[in-house]
Amino acid sequence: EAAVTQSPRNKVAVTGGKVTLSCNQTNNHNNMYWYRQDTGHGLRLIHYSYGAGSTEKGDIPDGYKASRPSQENFSLILELATPSQTSVYFCASGASANTEVFFGKGTRLTVV
Amino acid sequence: AQSVTQPDARVTVSEGASLQLRCKYSYSGTPYLFWYVQYPRQGLQLLLKYYSGDPVVQGVNGFEAEFIKSNSSFHLRKASVHWSDSAVYFCAVIEDSNYQLIWGSGTKLIIKP
Numbered sequence: 001e002a003a004v005t006q007s008p009r010n011k012v013a014v015t016g017g018k019v020t021l022s023c024n025q026t027n028n029h030n031n032m033y034w035y036r037q038d039t040g041h042g043l044r045l046i047h048y049s050y051g052a053g054s055t056e057k058g059d060i061p062d063g064y065k066a067s068r069p070s071q072e073n074f075s076l077i078l079e080l081a082t083p084s085q086t087s088v089y090f091c092a093s094g095a096s097a098n099t100e101v102f103f104g105k106g107t108r109l110t111v112v
Numbered sequence: 113a114q115s116v117t118q119p120d121a122r123v124t125v126s127e128g129a130s131l132q133l134r135c136k137y138s139y140s141g142t143p144y145l146f147w148y149v150q151y152p153r154q155g156l157q158l159l160l161k162y163y164s165g166d167p168v169v170q171g172v173n174g175f176e177a178e179f180i181k182s183n184s185s186f187h188l189r190k191a192s193v194h195w196s197d198s199a200v201y202f203c204a205v206i207e208d209s210n211y212q213l214i215w216g217s218g219t220k221l222i223i224k225p
Binding site: 004033041042043045090092097098099100101102103104105106 | 144146153154155156157158161202206208211213215216217218
């Protein structure tokens with residue numbers, strides 16, 4: 001079973017502060033993804049990566065940066081957090097572009 | 113842009129009854145098709161997938177889905193639901209042209225005792 005671990009699981013941040021969400025996968029998957037999930041919007045893709053050193057913009061990248069320093073790790077960075085970024089964030093990984101993805105348990109971020 | 117439609121935001125079914133959750137996609141090529149389930153405060157988990165071959169695919173916990181190309185559909189079915197099936201179900205499609213993963217909006221399944 002693919003293992004994707006997100007940290008922290010819950011986070012409260014102040015407006016204007018910097019937030020880093022971390023994701024680690026132990027299955028040597030090439031592709032990794034960051035989504036946010038909001039009621040009424042389903043899953044929306046923020047950033048993704050094809051491998052170490054690569055990051056690509058998804059459908060809603062504004063206000064977010066991503067970093068993929070290694071095959072295993074993929075971070076999502078909010079340089080200046082805003083209340084509109086309050087959401088549940090999911091990291092996922094997949095072996096390739098046409099295979100299923102495996103999700104972490106999510107990070108609940110509240111920006112006050 | 114291609115899309116995945118799950119027309120029912122909520123479905124309520126009595127325990128022991130049969131279930132069908134609908135999914136339609138708009139893509140003229142050959143898609144890779146998936147159903148995922150999300151339990152409360154959890155990530156999504158794969159239920160089943162279709163790549164090619166037999167259009168009826170079996171998944172975990174008695175779920176199955178049928179790919180009907182002529183109807184661009186991939187509906188999820190279960191013969192007899194259990195209270196533990198209460199969750200949100202997502203349909204997803206990968207296009208073989210650009211390998212973009214597209215998600216439906218999800219269907220919340222409520223099981224009545």
